[in-house]
Amino acid sequence: MNDIEARIVQLNQRLKEYGHAYYVLDQPLVADGVYDQLMQELIALETANPSLIFPDSPTQRVGGQVLPGFTKVTHDTRMLSLGNAFNEQDLREFDRKIREQLGTVNYVCELKIDGLAISLKYVDGLLVQGATRGDGTTGELITENLKTIYAIPLRLKEPITIEVRGEAYMPKSSFLRLNEQRLANEEEPFANPRNAAAGSLRQLDPKVAAKRHLSTFIYGVGGDTESYGIASHSEMLAYLAEQGLPINDTSRRCAHIEDVLAFITEWTEKRDDLAYEIDGIVIKVDRYDQQEELGYTAKSPRFAIAYKFPAQEVATTLLAIDLTVGRTGVVTPTAILAPVQVAGTTVQRASLHNEDLIKEKDIRIGDRVIIRKAGDIIPQVVDVILAERPADSVPYEMPACCPVCASELVRIEGEVALRCVNPKCFAQIAESIKHYVSRNAMNIDGCATRSCVSK
């Protein structure tokens, strides 16, 4: 091994170690700048010596080509979905049936991450394939996009061959940043982190996925568990963590259903503090031999169940539709609502996205509408209760004129939004000034942006 090769091997090892500490353990070992510097050095050495680019080099995460389309892939063993529990009674029933058959059992409770189910295949320790769950039997090959997720190791600690399963998700912070950018570019914001994660992983260009800052938790293995000499789910999670895979550290072993219920109560209260969205709690019988004994129904395993948090949706009355004009003249409708409590906060305004949603759902002023709010996400109008529609209601018409300058609104070919195209429109000038002094542009401190604008 010459000096260059030795340095490349060393850089590979260091960057992997630092990456694992940062993305998986959440305990950075070095400053971001140090990491970037080593990465730049490795990129330079590899560019000069392409024969020394290892398949699991950290530079290979975003090296994938733009794909013409996605290839379907059949899972070796089906990726089953779990049966659902919606309340304490469902959970006690699940527990009663299991104890009837097995006597005593231990359960493992895990947070149910609200993302996209994925499968990762490692051969001799190297990541060779990543796929979506799809319908459980057939998924889509998204290996290059999954490689852009830094929490996913390109090589495991040991040269084992294994298929692991987990959830790819978008952290709340990435989601908020992404939607801010999209709104600034006047692109449609994503409705929630799950949609944003799914949309990112279905990008044909891995460079787009790389910019979306997704993450992953692994929660199990596909196929036979016997060959690993591991007797329970909780031991398997520990084993997968040893292999360098990202495992959620909140899972808890519970000896009684009362402990399971306590775990659920605890996380129902703490869920908004998490850096990612969860939509429930997964409860599994811990021991593999007991899982085997319980077996499966046609659709799902009998040894596990998913408790779903109550929906964060409520009904309220749509009082008015407020129209705002943005910097480039785009007119955005916002729902003004009779104040209502959703997910612990009072909601009086909700997003209607654009005119198409209003038309598609035939949303009318005076309607009873369904509002959804989850975590930090902007509340949204998701549906109309047609049965409660007032007899005298009329379809909503977007105005023909700008609500600020009264000039005629136009719809630009191929765009969803209506625009005011009057260059002297006060709303647009004011929004431009606001944008100019904002952090994204000039970052002028102390300018009272609000007083610049009066609408």
Ligand SMILES: [Zn+2]
């Ligand atoms: Zn205008």
